[in-house]
Amino acid sequence: MPKKFHNSTLHPLRKIWFIASIMISCIFITICSLILGIQPGVYRAMEIKGFQDSEFSTLDLSDDTKPGNNSLLRARHGRYLHTLVPREETIISHAALKFMADKHLNANFTPVSELQKSDHRTFVDELNLTGEKRGEKLSKYPSSSGSFKRYNVTRRLPYAIIIGVKKGGTRALLEYLRLHPKIKATGPEPHFFDDNYEKGLEWYRQQMPSSRRDQLTIEKTPSYFVTKEIPDKVYKMSKRTKLIVVLRDPVTRAISDYAQLADRRPDVKSFVELAFIDNRTKIVDTSWAIIKIGIYIKHLVNWLEYFPLKQIHFVSGENLIKDPAHELRLVQEFLGLEPMIDNSYFTFNSTKGFPCFRKQVNSSHIHCLNRDKGRSHPAIDPSVIKRLRDFYKPFNSRLYQITGQNFGWT
């Protein structure tokens, strides 16, 4: 098996769509299709990956980039290979450089258009992904050595999405994740896949915050989880998208959702009137959205048609309040990040009844979510609560079974 290095530091060239790809018997460097403006596929010695398939999700194109004086690697073993070493700020992975040096290999250039003419095989599953546009502005950040290196700062389609659930604690989770230096998160919910889909992926990308190439972009729109058509749409954007769902006891969730509704529409009917088809028989009205959202397993099944379970991370909404650092550790792990958000960021605010947090670990300034998070709930008769708990029980059991996670709702 050839050993693969994913080179996330190569610097592609303007005009001439060069590829940075090295294949010398055991080294194979891949690069993202977007950079080249060509479909993912295998082009002789190089592999072009789809946008999200490649961590290299930036377009490092700048107007002043020109081919440098280095030249393409030409393999000695009958196979040719291509890479680019255009200018001094172009960095090839150390592994590749060392290998080249060890083998006394030279560099050279070959336009991608030429490579495309030669044998080409397309990966079917990564077609038509769009992502970042060419020619985005480059920003400068000081490197650790004190000199300036070019880092591509641009807006990127999300690497992970908090897809639900409404009133689960999604805002808290997003704000906590924002504390991680490798995470960039949206502010408002973009509602791309439900309300703005016709605007296209470029519109969606524009809703994202700018990020460096070593940062992950995350958005949250809790309505995604319960909308049937959305898994397909997310899959079409990228089947690699990581999905996060914050789940909270469906009965408390329903009451929380109702409390918000009643805040906005004081003339709304009582919870009991809406929750049951008939108050006397106490048949639960499953057509009421506030009830329907809580049948989590039903919605999850739609996602599982497109995404494997291991690509979906479930956060316990209750634990997120009780022990945010623990839940955050699991999420950071899931995202493949070094765990940096720990206990030292959180402090429990007993007046609010929720954790609040500091944005910098040493800061004395504490932030809490605003007043529409953690609002007081209307008092609901215990018999109503019991009836709803009984209603959700079989669905919850199935959820525990499928996810392998017991959320402990009774």
Ligand SMILES: Nc1ncnc2c1ncn2[C@@H]1O[C@H](COP(=O)(O)OS(=O)(=O)O)[C@@H](OP(=O)(O)O)[C@H]1O
């Ligand atoms: N730190 C902190 N501060 C305040 N609130 C917190 C926090 N952590 C979790 N929660 C719970 O988040 C619930 C709101 O969930 P969402 O943010 O998903 O709501 S929304 O769907 O975006 O409207 C919100 O629901 P309510 O208590 O019913 O308001 C809270 O229970």
